[in-house]
Structures are given as C-alpha cells and as structure tokens.
Amino acid sequence: MTEAHVSVQGETIPTTGPLTTESGAPVADNQNSETAGVGGPVLIQDQSLLEKLAHFNRERIPERVVHARGAGAYGTFTVTADVSRYTRAKFLSQVGKQTETFLRFSTVAGNLGSADTVRDPRGFALKFYTEEGNYDLVGNNTPVFFIKDAIKFPDFIHTQKRDPYTGSQEADNVWDFWGLSPEATHQVTWLFGDRGIPASYRHMNGYGSHTFQWQNAAGEVFWVKYHFKTDQGIKNFTQAEGNRLAGEDPDFHQRDLREAIERGEFPTWTVQVQIMPADEAAHYRFNPFDLTRVWPHEDYPPIEIGKLELNRNPDNVFAEVEQSAFSPAHFVPGIGPSPDKMLQGRLFAYGDAHRYRVGINADHLPVNRPRATVANTYGRDGYAYDGRHGRSKNYEPNSFGGPKETGRPLWGATSVAGDTGNHAAPLHAEDDDFVQAGNLYRLMSEEEKERLIANLAGFIAKVSRDDIAERAINNFRQADSDYGKRLEAAVQALRG
Numbered sequence: 001m002t003e004a005h006v007s008v009q010g011e012t013i014p015t016t017g018p019l020t021t022e023s024g025a026p027v028a029d030n031q032n033s034e035t036a037g038v039g040g041p042v043l044i045q046d047q048s049l050l051e052k053l054a055h056f057n058r059e060r061i062p063e064r065v066v067h068a069r070g071a072g073a074y075g076t077f078t079v080t081a082d083v084s085r086y087t088r089a090k091f092l093s094q095v096g097k098q099t100e101t102f103l104r105f106s107t108v109a110g111n112l113g114s115a116d117t118v119r120d121p122r123g124f125a126l127k128f129y130t131e132e133g134n135y136d137l138v139g140n141n142t143p144v145f146f147i148k149d150a151i152k153f154p155d156f157i158h159t160q161k162r163d164p165y166t167g168s169q170e171a172d173n174v175w176d177f178w179g180l181s182p183e184a185t186h187q188v189t190w191l192f193g194d195r196g197i198p199a200s201y202r203h204m205n206g207y208g209s210h211t212f213q214w215q216n217a218a219g220e221v222f223w224v225k226y227h228f229k230t231d232q233g234i235k236n237f238t239q240a241e242g243n244r245l246a247g248e249d250p251d252f253h254q255r256d257l258r259e260a261i262e263r264g265e266f267p268t269w270t271v272q273v274q275i276m277p278a279d280e281a282a283h284y285r286f287n288p289f290d291l292t293r294v295w296p297h298e299d300y301p302p303i304e305i306g307k308l309e310l311n312r313n314p315d316n317v318f319a320e321v322e323q324s325a326f327s328p329a330h331f332v333p334g335i336g337p338s339p340d341k342m343l344q345g346r347l348f349a350y351g352d353a354h355r356y357r358v359g360i361n362a363d364h365l366p367v368n369r370p371r372a373t374v375a376n377t378y379g380r381d382g383y384a385y386d387g388r389h390g391r392s393k394n395y396e397p398n399s400f401g402g403p404k405e406t407g408r409p410l411w412g413a414t415s416v417a418g419d420t421g422n423h424a425a426p427l428h429a430e431d432d433d434f435v436q437a438g439n440l441y442r443l444m445s446e447e448e449k450e451r452l453i454a455n456l457a458g459f460i461a462k463v464s465r466d467d468i469a470e471r472a473i474n475n476f477r478q479a480d481s482d483y484g485k486r487l488e489a490a491v492q493a494l495r496g
Contacts, residue, residue, distance in 0.1 A: 021048055022055070061322070062357050063112040066157055067123045070106030071201065071254035072321040073261055075310035077101050077128060077271070083305050086222050086275060087214035089334035091130040092305070100129040100371055103310060104324055105201040105257070108140075109160040109169070115246035116253035117237060119196040119455070121145075121187075124206030124228065125326040126308075129371035136330040137226060138350060141198065142191070143207040144436075145291045146184040148425065150345020156181075171462035179471035182433040183292045185479050189437045192455040194448055197242040199235035200256045202267040210328070210343040211289050213336040213411050214275070221278040221412040223288060223338060225295060227302055228269040239455055258313050266311040272302035278412075285430040289340040293436055320367040325354035336411020341425060359383040376403040437479035449486070457490035469495075 019027045027048050034046035042049065064070075079097045091099045106123035107114065122141040127134055147156055159177040163170045178184045190196070198204035208226030215221050237245070245252050260267060274295050281288050288295065314320035327350040328343060337343055354362045360382035362368055369375060380394045393400050444452065456476070463469045469491060477484020 021051055064106075064353065064357065066108050067106040067125075068112045069110050069114050069116070070104050070123065070321055071257050072102060072104040072314060072324060073257060073310040074312040074314070075101045075103060075266075075308060078307045078309075079305065080307055081303065081305045083214075083273075083303075084216070086216055086224075087334040088217045089130070089135070089214075089332050090132050091128055091135070091332070092334075101308065102127045102129075102320075102324065102367060103308075104321060104326065105253070109157075115250035117197055117242040117245040117250075119191065119239065119242065121191060122198060122201070122204060125324075126206070126228075127324070127326060127330075127368075128332075130332050131372040132332040133373055133375070134330050134368075134370050135332045135335060136326045136328060137208050138326045138328045138346070139206055139208040139210070139226065141195070141204045141206055142187060143209055143225070143227070143294045144187050144190065145209060145342060146178070146187045147181060147342065148183055148290050148292050149341045150349065152181070153342070153345065153349075171459060172464055172468060175460055175463050175472040176468050179468055179475060182475050182478070185434055185475045186292050186437040186440065188456075189440050189452070189476075189479070192459075193440075193444065193452045194236045195234070196455065197237040197239065198253075199237050200260075201253050202232045202257060202260060203230055203235035205229055205234070206269065210291060210340045210346075211338040212343075213278075213338055213414075215334050215336065215412040219412060223276040223278060223281055225274040225300075227272040227274070228308060229272060231268040231270055238451065239458070257310075261310060261313050266309050268310075269308040270304055271306040271308055272304050274300040274302055276300055284428060286428045287425050287431055289338050290425060290431070291340055291342045292433070314367075319365070323358050323362070323365055324367045325351075325358060325362045325365075327351040327354070331410050333408070333410045339414060361385050364388070378402070434475070434479040437476070438483065441480045441483045449483075453486050453490050456487055457494055460487075460491050461494035 019030055021027060030048070033042045033049045035042050044050070077091070077099045079092055079095050082095055083092050084094070091097065104123065104125045106125070107116065107118060107120045108123060109120050110118060124139045124141055126137045126139075128137070147153065156177060159173040160169065162168055163173060178188055195204070206228035211223050211225055213221055214224050249255075257267075274297075276284070276288060276295070286293055327347075328337075329347040329351055331337070337347060358365070360379075361384045363375065364384070364386060378394055378396050380389060393402050396402060396404075441449065441452070460469050460472055463472070473484055473488050473491060476487050
C-alpha cells in the first residue's frame with residue numbers, strides 16, 4: 001500500500017500507515033487503555049494514553065482579547081496603477097506586479113465561540129508576503145474608530161466585554177463610556193447604521209483606517225489612507241436578520257467565505273488610496289492623524305492602485321487562522337507609521353499580544369513567516385524554537401559573515417519639537433468630535449435614519465440610569481439636532 005504524505009515546514013509527514021506516538025513509536029491499541037488486569041485501574045506507564053490527554057489539554061492557545069472570532073483566506077494583490085512617484089515599496093513598483101496575501105476577517109468584541117452576525121465592527125487584517133518582508137495592514141470595515149488615543153483602548157474594550165460582577169455585557173458600561181467620550185459619536189453612528197451587520201465578509205469594504213506614511217525613492221514623504229471597495233457590492237443584514245442567524249447559524253460568515261471560494265466565486269476588492277503631501281498636514285483644517293475622522297473625498301480623491309482577490313482557503317483553521325499574527329509594525333521600505341496616536345500604541349500592542357498568545361517564535365509559523373524572502377535575524381531560542389539558525393553566530397557585529405544592517409531607514413523622518421508630556425493631539429481649525437457624525441447622518445436616506453434610530457434606541461433603552469442615557473443622547477444631539485430629537489423620543493417611548 002502506498003502511503004500518502006503532506007509537507008509541513010519542509011518536513012514530509014505520512015497521512016496513512018501505522019499510527020504512532022509523538023516520538024514516532026507505533027501505537028498497538030488506540031481503543032483501550034492499559035490496565036492492571038481486566039477491569040483494573042489504569043497504569044501510569046501507558047504513555048500513549050498520557051501523551052494523548054496531555055496534548056488534548058493543551059490544544060488551545062489563549063484567544064485574542066479582541067478580534068477573537070475570525071475567518072481567513074489566501075489571495076493575490078495585483079498593482080493596477082503606477083504609484084512609484086509616491087512610494088519605493090517594491091511590491092507596488094510596477095503595474096501588473098502580483099503579491100501573495102493572507103486576509104483575516106473578524107468581529108471585535110465577541111469571544112472565539114460568539115456568533116458571526118452580531119452588530120460589531122469587522123477586522124480586515126491583510127498580510128502581504130512581499131520580497132522585502134511581510135507588510136501587515138491591520139484595519140477594519142469602517143474608516144474610523146471609537147477613540148483617538150491608545151491609552152484609552154483597554155478601558156474601551158472593558159466596556160464591550162463582560163462586566164466583572166454580572167459576567168455579561170452591560171448597556172450601562174457601554175453607554176457610560178461612549179457618553180463620556182464624545183469622540184466616539186462618529187464611529188457609533190457607523191456601527192448602528194445599516195453597515196453595522198454585513199451580510200457577508202465578501203459584501204463589505206475594508207479600510208486601513210489609520211493614516212500611514214509613504215516615501216518615494218527621492219525621499220519625499222506623503223500621508224496615505226487605504227480603501228478596499230468590495231466588487232461584490234455592499235449588502236447588510238437588519239438587526240432582526242442578524243439576530244435570527246446568530247441563533248440559527250452562528251458560523252454564517254465563516255462558511256459563506258469558505259464555500260464561495262470552494263465554488264470558484266473568488267471575492268475581489270478594488271484597492272484605493274487617498275494621498276496627502278506631507279507639508280499639507282500641519283495646516284489641514286482638522287487633524288489628519290485623528291482616527292475618529294475621515295478625509296473628505298473632495299479634498300483628497302481616492303486613487304485606484306490595485307485589485308485584491310481571495311482564491312484559496314486555509315487547510316487548517318487553527319494553524320493558519322487562529323495562529324496567524326498581524327502587527328501594524330510590520331512595514332517594508334517605503335511605508336511607515338504616522339503620528340496617529342492609536343496607530344503608535346498598536347505598533348507595540350499587536351506584536352506583544354501574539355508574543356503572549358502564540359509565543360516568541362510566532363513569526364516562524366508558516367502562515368506568518370515571509371514567503372518571497374527569508375527572515376535573517378539574530379533572535380534565538382525561546383518557546384517552540386526550531387533551531388533554524390543552526391551553527392550561525394547569535395550576535396552582531398561579527399566577523400563570520402552574519403547579516404548586516406543596511407543603513408537606510410524604511411521610512412522618512414518625522415520632525416518633532418517641544419517638551420515631553422501627556423499632551424492631547426494638536427488642535428486644527430475645524431477639529432470637532434461631532435461634525436463628521438452629523439455629516440454621516442445627513443447623508444442617510446429617511447429609511448436608513450429610521451433603522452439607525454431604532455438600533456440605537458433599542459440599546460440605550462436598556463441603560464438603568466437616566467443620566468447615562470441622557471448624556472449618550474446629547475452627543476448625537478450635538479452632531480445633528482434632528483438626530484438627537486428623534487433618538488430621544490425613541491428612547492423615551494421604549495423606556496415608558
């Protein structure tokens with residue numbers, strides 16, 4: 001009989017033939033534990049039993065604190081426009097150039113076993129396996145976020161998670177925080193509008209959300225925002241549809257993506273960027289690095305630069321989706337960070353989360369390691385280290401031919417001045433927490449407004465204290481008087 005094999009990290013592993021232990025010894029009996037006589041107690045010398053139970057106990061790693069529930073797929077990114085005058089990133093260097101990618105979708109607040117069709121932002125985390133190293137673009141399906149400074153992120157997420165006393169998500173906690181954080185008004189309007197529950201991962205947009213830096217070969221710097229516009233069209237569920245599917249089919253989005261790719265219906269997105277010359281940022285009418293705001297298209301029109309296609313499913317969800325690790329600190333030459341304070345915090349937090357969850361060598365796993373180049377570092381040892389460096393030296397500088405620094409930074413320098421301290425972001429002429437939320441509301445049709453008000457009122461009505469409810473409503477009132485008036489009436493009707 002010919003044995004079938006699978007190749008994993010360069011190792012050939014048989015998928016048929018004799019069953020063995022982890023050390024390769026054949027297993028004589030996988031149905032009955034070894035006992036002291038018929039009907040006697042199990043013996044500790046049954047190493048096959050102990051090994052199986054010990055491995056089973058350790059089959060799960062800590063789930064992500066946020067974005068725990070996810071699905072993913074591999075694909076390709078193809079350049080469709082020449083952007084070499086803006087960035088020297090090689091994977092963007094010429095029209096027609098293709099780069100392998102891995103995209104993980106996710107909900108934010110729920111745990112690993114939660115339902116797909118809940119009202120929640122969706123993560124849109126994209127890994128480009130470029131010839132200059134992996135580039136991770138870690139965004140969402142909304143162009144903005146609830147807060148503008150990473151120091152508030154743990155507090156925000158605590159309000160979305162289970163209360164330490166009740167063990168449930170509490171409306172009081174959610175609206176107390178949002179009411180005391182007016183900057184959240186824009187994102188909350190997005191979340192409780194029609195796009196708060198996408199019909200599928202294939203029918204929603206993705207955004208880099210943050211502002212990033214591009215630098216060209218001449219050293220010129222530009223600020224950019226990424227947009228991934230779904231070519232399948234935007235489709236959403238109502239609250240009632242989302243609730244029904246959450247109970248009947250909690251894996252709906254995950255299965256929809258997998259089955260579409262199995263059918264050969266490969267989802268695609270048109271990739272666009274907004275580009276701002278670096279010297280325009282300081283005097284722009286509002287802070288262009290504020291994650292709670294969008295750049296109006298009339299100021300910086302989106303430019304199409306590429307096409308993203310998903311065309312291959314992971315073979316193993318745990319190995320390739322659960323253990324996938326994304327970090328916005330994974331840049332390549334020609335792309336870098338901006339002074340966005342949320343992004344600056346995430347540059348540390350994402351990598352650190354995976355060092356805790358998966359281990360210090362998480363980037364050695366097949367889904368995470370570079371594919372078009374080879375990582376060449378002096379990092380050694382630690383949990384799950386596979387000895388890949390062999391006898392090579394583990395220090396730098398050395399005279400044994402080890403890797404050397406290039407002397408060329410990946411991105412351009414950012415000018416800074418002033419004293420250190422806990423500073424709020426600099427104010428621009430039109431900085432305001434409510435303007436863009438009001439603009440978004442006024443863009444909606446009457447039917448969209450009615451659904452938005454109903455979604456918000458249904459949640460705010462669950463708040464136990466009148467002052468928390470009123471403070472929350474007042475933020476929407478400041479965004480638009482009609483918005484606040486209708487929401488107040490809807491909440492009062494529900495609260496009696």
